[in-house]
Amino acid sequence: MTALTTFLEQGLTRRNRRRSFATLVMLLFLVYFMLPIFWLIVSSTKSDSQLFSTFGLWFAHFDLLQNLHQVFTYDGGIYLTWLGNTALYAVTAGVGAALCSTMAGYAFAKYRFRGRNVLFAVVLGSIMIPQTALVIPIYLLLSKVGIINTPFAVILPSLVSPIGVFLMRVYADRAVPDALLDAARVDGAGEFKIFRAVSFRILVPGFATVLLLSFVATWNNYFLPLVVLSTPKYYPLTVGLAQWNSSSSAGGGANVLFSIVVAGALVAVVPVAIAFLLLQRYWQGGLTAGGVK
Amino acid sequence: MAGSSQVSLTPTKAPAARVWHTRRRSLQRALVPFAFLAPFLVLFAFFLITPLVYAFRMALYNERIVGGTVFVGLSNLEQAVQDSSFYTGLEHMALLGVVQIPIMIGLALLFALLLDARAVWLPSLFRFGFFLPFAVPTVVAALMWGDLYAPSFGPLSQVSRDLGLGTPGFLTSGWMLGSLGNIVTWEWTGYNMIILYAALKTIPPEIVEAAAVDGASPLQTALRIRIPFISPALVLTGVFSIIGTLQLFNEPQIMSVIAPQVIGTAYTPNLYVYNLAFSSHEFNYAAAVSFVLGAFVFFTSYVFIFLTRKQR
Numbered sequence: 001m002t003a004l005t006t007f008l009e010q011g012l013t014r015r016n017r018r019r020s021f022a023t024l025v026m027l028l029f030l031v032y033f034m035l036p037i038f039w040l041i042v043s044s045t046k047s048d049s050q051l052f053s054t055f056g057l058w059f060a061h062f063d064l065l066q067n068l069h070q071v072f073t074y075d076g077g078i079y080l081t082w083l084g085n086t087a088l089y090a091v092t093a094g095v096g097a098a099l100c101s102t103m104a105g106y107a108f109a110k111y112r113f114r115g116r117n118v119l120f121a122v123v124l125g126s127i128m129i130p131q132t133a134l135v136i137p138i139y140l141l142l143s144k145v146g147i148i149n150t151p152f153a154v155i156l157p158s159l160v161s162p163i164g165v166f167l168m169r170v171y172a173d174r175a176v177p178d179a180l181l182d183a184a185r186v187d188g189a190g191e192f193k194i195f196r197a198v199s200f201r202i203l204v205p206g207f208a209t210v211l212l213l214s215f216v217a218t219w220n221n222y223f224l225p226l227v228v229l230s231t232p233k234y235y236p237l238t239v240g241l242a243q244w245n246s247s248s249s250a251g252g253g254a255n256v257l258f259s260i261v262v263a264g265a266l267v268a269v270v271p272v273a274i275a276f277l278l279l280q281r282y283w284q285g286g287l288t289a290g291g292v293k
Numbered sequence: 294m295a296g297s298s299q300v301s302l303t304p305t306k307a308p309a310a311r312v313w314h315t316r317r318r319s320l321q322r323a324l325v326p327f328a329f330l331a332p333f334l335v336l337f338a339f340f341l342i343t344p345l346v347y348a349f350r351m352a353l354y355n356e357r358i359v360g361g362t363v364f365v366g367l368s369n370l371e372q373a374v375q376d377s378s379f380y381t382g383l384e385h386m387a388l389l390g391v392v393q394i395p396i397m398i399g400l401a402l403l404f405a406l407l408l409d410a411r412a413v414w415l416p417s418l419f420r421f422g423f424f425l426p427f428a429v430p431t432v433v434a435a436l437m438w439g440d441l442y443a444p445s446f447g448p449l450s451q452v453s454r455d456l457g458l459g460t461p462g463f464l465t466s467g468w469m470l471g472s473l474g475n476i477v478t479w480e481w482t483g484y485n486m487i488i489l490y491a492a493l494k495t496i497p498p499e500i501v502e503a504a505a506v507d508g509a510s511p512l513q514t515a516l517r518i519r520i521p522f523i524s525p526a527l528v529l530t531g532v533f534s535i536i537g538t539l540q541l542f543n544e545p546q547i548m549s550v551i552a553p554q555v556i557g558t559a560y561t562p563n564l565y566v567y568n569l570a571f572s573s574h575e576f577n578y579a580a581a582v583s584f585v586l587g588a589f590v591f592f593t594s595y596v597f598i599f600l601t602r603k604q605r
Contacts, residue, residue: 111326
């Protein structure tokens with residue numbers, strides 16, 4: 001609103017003309033980025049037959065509530081189980097990964113020890129390992145120890161976040177002054193006390209960023225749960241939705257209705273979108289660390 | 294480390310006890326960083342190093358129906374290096390990467406520069422709107438775009454027909470790479486924009502102001518000062534994009550449901566590895582192929598880092 005008032009007050013100066021043109025270009029791209037999401041919202045309000053018979057980018061008869069009801073009751077309400085699983089996996093893996101990464105990044109940033117550089121290089125290099133190269137042996141190893149097809153098979157591997165360690169090292173490097181640590185040591189505080197009482201408080205924004213990124217990565221993960229889980233009651237939303245999608249694409253009477261898949265996809269997106277909306281300052285500011293190093 | 298100064302502050306004790314105490318303290322001190330590292334390193338060892346070693350060991354063996362597990366040395370790896378199915382997938386990804394990555398990072402850079410220079414109205418709307426696709430699971434993204442692409446009821450085809458342009462063949466073999474590239478661009482442009490935007494924010498304002506005082510145009514400032522300043526962040530987004538492209542799996546796997554004739558079992562290297570392992574149950578050979586893929590990812594990333602470093 002203020003932007004609009006200034007715009008009107010100043011009239012079409014050269015700078016404003018340029019700004020309006022740039023804004024117009026950005027608006028076109030905004031349409032592009034919003035198009036699938038708009039389609040998803042519109043489609044989740046339509047009945048199954050209308051999805052195929054009406055124009056895809058505008059509303060027809062409003063059946064959102066019926067669709068949501070179907071999503072949550074289909075197949076004995078399995079969708080709610082998937083939603084709960086996804087939340088469980090994402091929260092535990094997010095918090096766990098953020099804690100491990102924060103401590104490890106802090107150690108890399110604030111202590112000198114033998115093998116520090118080699119170890120850090122190994123951690124960074126591991127980002128390049130293809131998922132399949134890890135997920136297939138993880139599948140076989142977890143089968144041997146008997147935790148395949150359990151929630152642990154998804155949560156434990158998701159706790160490892162080399163990018164999180166990288167981000168937290170850069171963040172701790174800048175945010176925690178050595179002088180502050182030395183002052184605390186002179187006061188007689190032990191290293192772990194210093195971490196809990198002093199350093200961690202300073203590291204909270206970075207911690208929150210890694211938490212958010214790991215949460216989203218686990219919420220959206222598909223490949224790992226696809227491989228390590230085989231019982232539908234353990235599925236997260238991604239695997240469940242993909243299976244519903246294959247079933248509905250196959251057609252025929254006994255399959256999942258397409259309208260259920262679409263409404264289910266919308267419900268899967270909403271929590272993360274809201275999290276991003278509320279936590280803007282973390283993903284906007286905190287990613288800084290990764291960007292500059 | 295303020296080791297010695299702290300010891301001198303501890304209350305005086307008998308000399309012998311004090312030496313022992315000091316030694317114990319310094320040993321403790323040396324172990325402190327490893328205590329902080331322990332939770333991560335234990336998980337890292339279990340879920341990264343062990344599987345990697347295990348996969349390499351697997352690649353050296355074969356399961357035979359008669360005779361069980363036999364050591365075959367490097368023959369699986371040799372076969373993988375010469376596997377034409379693997380190269381088909383790799384070619385697809387190379388083609389996709391060469392076209393899609395520059396477009397995506399170029400757009401992300403343009404958006405970041407415009408937002409950082411306050412050259413647009415409503416910047417927070419664009420920041421959030423462009424970043425939002427990152428919040429959408431790739432499975433859902435592929436599902437949505439798959440339906441948008443659909444030749445019969447897909448809205449893009451509906452619009453195209455209404456405009457008299459006929460039905461576009463988004464899901465045909467000629468267009469599929471482009472259609473997948475569009476999904477990837479849609480998902481990741483905003484994420485890259487945020488990384489670059491954050492890097493631009495760290496440029497000291499004096500530098501840009503000085504350039505403006507010297508009469509540099511916004512375009513010159515962008516090309517000569519702001520883009521060179523954030524080149525490390527640009528390299529980072531480039532490396533992450535290369536790694537991501539070579540490992541593409543979710544999008545083609547979901548799209549194969551609606552275009553099974555176009556996306557076969559080896560459309561991307563990771564899809565090939567997955568199908569080798571879980572459709573054909575050739576776990577050993579799958580491990581070998583994934584190792585060769587890993588070598589390619591390493592090689593390409595390092596070549597990219599090397600080439601971009603030369604220019605700085």
